[in-house]
Amino acid sequence: MPTMEDSAAKPNLEVKQLQRYYTVLRDFMAHRDGRGEIYPPSHEFTQDELGSITPGDIVKWMNVKLYNKEDPGAEDPPLNGSHHTLDYYKKSISYFMPQKDESWDSETKTGNPTRSPSVNKLIRRIRQFDQEAGGAKKRKSSAKTTGSPKKSRASLPAKFAPMIPPPQSIATAIPPQGGATVQGMQHILRRMQAQNASFIDLAGALSQSCEMFKSTLQAHNQAINADIESLKKMTLPGLAPAIPNAARPVGVPKSSVAAGSVGAGMLDWQYVHPDGVRRRVPPTWTFPHDSLQEMYILWHCGDYRNRISPMKLFQGSDVGFLGKRSKMNLNEVKNLMKIVDEEATKKGNKPAGAMTIGEAMKAFQSGLSGFDFHSTTPTGKQRDVARLKWSTLTKYKTSTSPKKKAKPYDAETAKAEFLAEEDDQYWYEHGDGKKRRVPSSWQFPMLGLEDMYVYWHCGDKERKISPMKRFTGSDINLLQKRCKTNLSEVRAVMTIIDLEAKKKGKTISSGMTPDEAKECCAVGYLGLKIPKTTADGRPRDILKMKWSSAVKLKKAKSGNDSDDVEAEEVELPEAEVDV
Secondary structure, three states: OOOOOOOOOOOOOOHHHHHHHHHHHHHHHHHHOOOOOOOOOOOOOOHHHHHOOOHHHHHHHHHHHHHOOOOOOOOOOOOOOOHHHHHHHHHHHHHOOOOOOOOOEOOOOEOOHHHOHHHHHHHHHHHHHHHHHOOHHHHHHHHHHOOOOOOOOOOOOOOOEEOOOOHHHOOOOOOOOOOOHHHHHHHHHHHHHHHHHHHHHHHHHHHHOHHHHHHHHHHHHHHHHHHHHHHOOOOOOOOOOOOOOOOOOOOOOHHHHOOOOOOHHHOOOOEEOOOOOEEOOOOOOOOOOOEHHHHHHHHHHOEOOOOEOOHHHOOHHHHHHHOHHHHHHHHHHHHHHHHHHHHHHHOOOOOOOOOOHHHHHHHHHHHHHHOOOOOEOOOOOEOOHHHOEHHHHHHHHHHHOOOOOOOOOOHHHHHHHEEEEEOOEEEEEOOOOOEEOOOOOOOOOOOEHHHHHHHHHHOEOOOOEOOHHHOOHHHHOOOOOOHHHHHHHHHHHHHHHHHHHHHOOOOOOOOOOHHHHHHHHHHHHHHHOOOOEOOOOOEOOOOOOEHHHHHHHHHHHHHHHOOOOOOOOOOOOHHHHHO
8 A cells, every 4th residue: 555644544444445545546556657457456656646636648549548549539428437536536646745735726736636626627517517417327228229239039038139240250050070971961950950050040130230140141051062972972871869858857858859769969049138248147047046957958958948048158158247146156057067068078977069859968978977975865755856956966065075174384385485585575486386475385374463464574584485565465365365354454454554644643664674664553543443341331451352353343343434435336446356
């Protein structure tokens, strides 16, 4: 965090809010300094750097955030965000200004640049535009509904339509491997089936792309004619009988039967959502909570009747619109399917990239033994894993899996990985060949608040660990799962203590001794506003309590008087996740 010697910081500012403010400052300073990427969370801005900020720098950056360019035209409409966004940016940058309480003086170039007429004029202009044309959300919504294609099928909502792919990317089946006649015939049938399915979805948008329709149809017919010509040179043995729709295997979704045995799961459909993003599912789709067997069919073959691609092709962006849990569901299903696939591969039934329902069923029966579970329930009933909901099986696997214990600190490993000491920082080389400030056996310290403050500014010279304030996410991202979150929480608490200590006349330097750090902590911890007594009246030794306890008490205290969050979503840089 920055060195704010004269900043009148709010001691009761919520920790997360302070992190967001500093993320905005880092993004702004990176643009002003011409950096290609945002400054890291550990970077400290000097008072001279903050004092050199001008209103012009802020206006240019705000224009980039709204218009994607520094000097937009007078008639250009904002592309991103609204006046709420600019208000938040202004408040974030203003928080760190050395003379934040003074108006901007254009002659002496002193004061708070965020309070200058040019910055306020820009915000007023965007506010007036929002009042006339609506906020960012309203503008995006109207942009999506304007010129929308008419409904082409009763099963599709009016707000979306399947995308129109170019001829080379139209959904087709995988061409046959080898030169067998049966495979050649199946290849032609697959092409015809893919063409029909694709143009049914394209029917609603033909008025917009007649030439594309014509060229796509010609490309498909030429490919089919080429296959027919190649078949004339072959002898035609008897074709394998098709699987009738009535012969649906147990556990196979009814919607998948329409695909028959020609491998409809090879097709890949995509839909344009109201927000303009193409996804493999329509906006009306919901995450399936079927049995494990049904889920395996959907995973490898998809849902042909409802035009859903095989779920193994899905990415997080395809289901993210359903909420945070949808991505977790996709990851959990992926792990379950991986267990089945690996076991099936061991038994000689390796799943292919494109599978028929029969092939998927065969692989599923082979891979089912990959789950380590009891064949009977606690009451003695026989357990049919194939009919269990996949979500139930996920919970069962989680509850029975042994918890991983953190690897203890190994001095020998640390000694072997140690590289050198550079500028009061210690470096270690991990197994992946990358340099980090901690050895691979390092564990996040769960120390008292005072000891953690010393560790933050001074490190651990006995074990050759750099001051933690120099750490970045890449130093600890391969260690315990919560390390990056811990680092973010510690950084926020240490920053508040630093600010309070500076207000009390203490000097926060880069080369502090442990005794100096303790003196700063002794007066700076008051900035956390943690009650000195417990709820039942017992005295609380704040300096000796665990830093994690201080974080929880700080959050509980700031939860009641934290700043209001803007009514409209504020666009922050992606690097905020590293704070």
